[in-house]
Amino acid sequence: MNRLEVDTSPRWVERVAERPLELLSDHAHCELRAAASAQALIVKYPEDVELVLRMSAVAREELEHFERVLGVLAKRGAGLLPARANPYAEGLLAARAHKKEELLLDRLLIAALIEARSLERFVLLAEHLADRELAALYRELVPSEAGHQALFVQLARGRYPEARVHARLAELRAVEARVIQALAFEVRMHSGDVQPATSAR
């Protein structure tokens, strides 16, 4: 697993569990955004056949997740709330390289870190939510998101020297920690309420 510098606090799960429909709507928007980001990579790097095929599959899976979450919302008589600005992703994307040669490296590693944070939170939700339907939803999504975060790192390793990937991942991991530490708690998948990592992963 792609380790992160700060852990989500156990309080975060308790707090988002109080307003499940808002969490689900925000989660659905995250899935939709993930599908859009994968498609954006196809448009930016059409000559990279492996990347195009992999991102097409990721986009399809993210849309399946989107529909799965919409289904849970519908069952509860709810739907999507309006999309909101996403300061977490924006904070990470603001750290992207200005050098054109390294832009793909940063796009891939930022995607890997966003997937890693989502994965960390899905695991917490699967383990601790008292709402069994929601716990089951998050348990079901864990393997796919784990696959995505590993895929983005693997694609980076296939295109840049190992040492460069390693060093840049460490820098961006520090950016991720700074961005999420600066965010306030909200009922959202990528909101604040983190603590220093307690265990080495």
Ligand SMILES: [Fe+2]
């Ligand atoms: Fe997803």
Ligand SMILES: [Fe+2]
């Ligand atoms: Fe994903």
